[in-house]
Amino acid sequence: MMREVQLAIIGGGPAGLAAAIAARESGVQDIVIIERDRELGGILNQCIHAGFGLHTFGEELTGPEYAARFIAQVRALEIPCLLDTMVLDLSEDRVLTVTSRKEGLQQIKAGAVILAMGCRERPRGALNIPGFRCAGVWSAGTAQRLVNMEGMMPGREVVILGSGDIGLIMARRMTMEGAKVKAVAEVLPYSGGLKRNIVQCLEDFDIPLLLSHTVVDIHGKKRLEGVTLAQVDENRAPIAGTEQYIPCDTLLLSVGLLPENELSSSAGVSLSPITGGPVVGDDLATSIDGVFACGNVLHVHDLVDFVSQEAKQAGESAARYLQQHTQIGQRTELRAVNGVRYTVPQHIDLAHMGEEVTVRMRVGQPYRRAAICVYADGTLLRRLPKLVLAPGEMERVTLRRDQIPAGTKEITFCIEEGETK
Amino acid sequence: MYDVVIIGGGVIGCAIARELSRYQLSLCVVEREEDVCCGTSKANSAIVHAGFDAEPGSKKALFNVQGSQMMEQLCRDLDISYDRCGSLVLCFDEQDLPRLEALRLRGIENGVEGLEILDSAALHKMESAVSDKAVAALYAPTGAIICPFGLTYALAENAADNGAQFRFDTCVERIERTAEGFAIHTSNGVLESRTVVNAAGVYADELHNQLCDSKLRIVPRRGEYCLLDRKDGKLVSHTIFQLPSALGKGVLVTPTVHGNLLLGPTAADQEDKENTATSAAGIAALTAAAALSVSNLPMRDVITGFTGLRAHITEGADDFVIGESAEGFFDAAGIESPGLTSAPAIGAYLAQLVAQKLQAAEKENFIATRRGITPVKELPFEERRALIERDAAYGQVICRCEQITEGEIVEAIRRGARSLDGVKRRVRAGMGRCQGGFCAPRVMEIISRELGVAQTELTKSGGESRLLVGYTKEVQE
Numbered sequence: 100m101m102r103e104v105q106l107a108i109i110g111g112g113p114a115g116l117a118a119a120i121a122a123r124e125s126g127v128q129d130i131v132i133i134e135r136d137r138e139l140g141g142i143l144n145q146c147i148h149a150g151f152g153l154h155t156f157g158e159e160l161t162g163p164e165y166a167a168r169f170i171a172q173v174r175a176l177e178i179p180c181l182l183d184t185m186v187l188d189l190s191e192d193r194v195l196t197v198t199s200r201k202e203g204l205q206q207i208k209a210g211a212v213i214l215a216m217g218c219r220e221r222p223r224g225a226l227n228i229p230g231f232r233c234a235g236v237w238s239a240g241t242a243q244r245l246v247n248m249e250g251m252m253p254g255r256e257v258v259i260l261g262s263g264d265i266g267l268i269m270a271r272r273m274t275m276e277g278a279k280v281k282a283v284a285e286v287l288p289y290s291g292g293l294k295r296n297i298v299q300c301l302e303d304f305d306i307p308l309l310l311s312h313t314v315v316d317i318h319g320k321k322r323l324e325g326v327t328l329a330q331v332d333e334n335r336a337p338i339a340g341t342e343q344y345i346p347c348d349t350l351l352l353s354v355g356l357l358p359e360n361e362l363s364s365s366a367g368v369s370l371s372p373i374t375g376g377p378v379v380g381d382d383l384a385t386s387i388d389g390v391f392a393c394g395n396v397l398h399v400h401d402l403v404d405f406v407s408q409e410a411k412q413a414g415e416s417a418a419r420y421l422q423q424h425t426q427i428g429q430r431t432e433l434r435a436v437n438g439v440r441y442t443v444p445q446h447i448d449l450a451h452m453g454e455e456v457t458v459r460m461r462v463g464q465p466y467r468r469a470a471i472c473v474y475a476d477g478t479l480l481r482r483l484p485k486l487v488l489a490p491g492e493m494e495r496v497t498l499r500r501d502q503i504p505a506g507t508k509e510i511t512f513c514i515e516e517g518e519t520k
Numbered sequence: 521m522y523d524v525v526i527i528g529g530g531v532i533g534c535a536i537a538r539e540l541s542r543y544q545l546s547l548c549v550v551e552r553e554e555d556v557c558c559g560t561s562k563a564n565s566a567i568v569h570a571g572f573d574a575e576p577g578s579k580k581a582l583f584n585v586q587g588s589q590m591m592e593q594l595c596r597d598l599d600i601s602y603d604r605c606g607s608l609v610l611c612f613d614e615q616d617l618p619r620l621e622a623l624r625l626r627g628i629e630n631g632v633e634g635l636e637i638l639d640s641a642a643l644h645k646m647e648s649a650v651s652d653k654a655v656a657a658l659y660a661p662t663g664a665i666i667c668p669f670g671l672t673y674a675l676a677e678n679a680a681d682n683g684a685q686f687r688f689d690t691c692v693e694r695i696e697r698t699a700e701g702f703a704i705h706t707s708n709g710v711l712e713s714r715t716v717v718n719a720a721g722v723y724a725d726e727l728h729n730q731l732c733d734s735k736l737r738i739v740p741r742r743g744e745y746c747l748l749d750r751k752d753g754k755l756v757s758h759t760i761f762q763l764p765s766a767l768g769k770g771v772l773v774t775p776t777v778h779g780n781l782l783l784g785p786t787a788a789d790q791e792d793k794e795n796t797a798t799s800a801a802g803i804a805a806l807t808a809a810a811a812l813s814v815s816n817l818p819m820r821d822v823i824t825g826f827t828g829l830r831a832h833i834t835e836g837a838d839d840f841v842i843g844e845s846a847e848g849f850f851d852a853a854g855i856e857s858p859g860l861t862s863a864p865a866i867g868a869y870l871a872q873l874v875a876q877k878l879q880a881a882e883k884e885n886f887i888a889t890r891r892g893i894t895p896v897k898e899l900p901f902e903e904r905r906a907l908i909e910r911d912a913a914y915g916q917v918i919c920r921c922e923q924i925t926e927g928e929i930v931e932a933i934r935r936g937a938r939s940l941d942g943v944k945r946r947v948r949a950g951m952g953r954c955q956g957g958f959c960a961p962r963v964m965e966i967i968s969r970e971l972g973v974a975q976t977e978l979t980k981s982g983g984e985s986r987l988l989v990g991y992t993k994e995v996q997e
Contacts (some may be wrong), residue, residue, distance in 0.1 A: 224824030234980035250995035
């Protein structure tokens, strides 16, 4: 007999936890959270620095503390969790094949599925960084796990490539553990990390941030001995003559996160080539009936608070789907143009959406004194002036249903530069 | 005193060891690295050449065609993946058609079966991803793909099952002739042996020159590769070559037996025998050359790159050097492409020569087969479920990208893996799209537990490749 469950949530990190709580509070009784690691909390468990929860709880928590609040709710609601359990396959008709040490191999048929698998780090190979493949080159998140969870030091003299948030956080963390962080190199002319992390993790510790720089060689046949950095031109090509050799025993890579959607693909979920995550509607439903997505598997977030908010919405939508099934109406496409890289959701259903919808988006480059403009079939709907816009900071625009003219076919989001009124 | 010492634990050394282990001989493989399959054997195109490239009458031609014929059965015996996917040599210019035809005739002369020239329509029907610029192709149905790690480990394990010894972290420094045979001075003491087999890859010339009058010179020919995510493995269904040039068989695009897409190699000679670094120029050249064969290659899906060094002989011969080069000293030198393909045939041939020399008799109890590590992912549902019921470790996925379980990793360690790379090459944990980002700490934990070694002592690939430098302040206190 195949096990059946109303709602299966794949992933017990911040997205999965918040989705589970919301679904239960919306009346779904039969839920299971499937987590591949030993404990709930996902990547938050290794994020022992503070700075989480300002939006959600109005106070600064560490990652494990933030996770603990959600885990406590999941426990209080007695939502079952399968830990150390890996989903091997998800079919189009929502049959999950899972494996674990404790319960072996089994199949679970779910009435609805919420994808909350998170993301992974882009590895060195994806950047084609030349050089030896020696020990001492880690992705920043792996190093974070080694240091914060296993209590082990990957090295003493560190160069970090990429100024994503994990790289910045690890620059500070390694410094506090007594390592010398010699430089953070960033191939772009600006950092992809949060401003507050640049101040608190680099500037406060006098760690140089080398913008428009990259690693052009990795030295050391067995263990890393040093890296060659070089400045890059506007096409990100290294400029000859700018090379500098920096001796180090560790290179940490913080060069981007990729939503982890191999399971989604196995089920046939349509993915966006820009976000790397599923294409979703205002209810965060994917292209496969009864399958929803939230958190970093949908698109990479910079603040966990927004993951929790998004996941809550996915949990509520899945509950609504299970209770009354989604009625499909006219689809209004959301389009990202002129400076906006993407929107999530990618489409909305004016007839069935809630009172309002939060549209999350990122810009493709930094802007000063610009505005996010929203047009419904060419007519200006909203204009939101912004002093600063940066690719590292996700933007959100809330649209009320009653603002959008009935029959709107397309809503476009763009950046308009110049003095704001 | 050994009867035979084989220097080099690559695919050639291991193939010779496996074949020699058929005989009543005391046998030792000496390897400078911590494991077998650490040199050229781990960084090549992972294909079985049909055998139309080599000069007719050459050793390359002979051993290639023989090896290609032996490979499928060998892979069955040793329980490793083999896929006869066939290969295509693309021709991009009508003017080159005579060269393509010459290649076909050369193949026929070498004894390759089933060769066929395809016109553009037939080619694109067979392999739709091939660039429109290709006007014709030579189709070789006997071309195949294999796992070079799998083959090397299988040969080594089977040789060990039949009594062959292996000494790792042992670098041969000097070989001296003695009254009984040879004294082999190594970084780990002196070994005595009646005969020596030189399978030392890019260093085979240095050993050869110590004992032989005719001198060899090997200048490594570097070949850089890119490996793409498994989601692109079905982009092509054949191994796709380009019409060869003086430097080699050109850049190929091929599926691998594990479902990835592999591009490579470049070809550039270098003096340095240790430089396996990839280079910006190499990666750029590779990308450009591969794009000739298959346009729109999804280069954003590259998950890793690597460089292999072919043992190319520049002085002394333009062929494999295989045979008794001095009294009791046997060479398997200059084994560049098609070395992997030729390995079974070279192994059988040299083993016979050595056995004859030593007048050794065959064992009666030779174990001809070997079982691979349990391929959990490939098992049918019920079989997999039953396996986990017997041993729960097969239920625990450690490498999520390749879905490798703890049970398989433990098997790898019990078969000799001591490092992250040793585990990776045996069971693919860390070989997937995240390149060990998630599983490396878990694999380290398992190696540490199984071998009783502190994690801070573990290496990526033996020797100086220590992964960690110590503990954090809190743990230290």
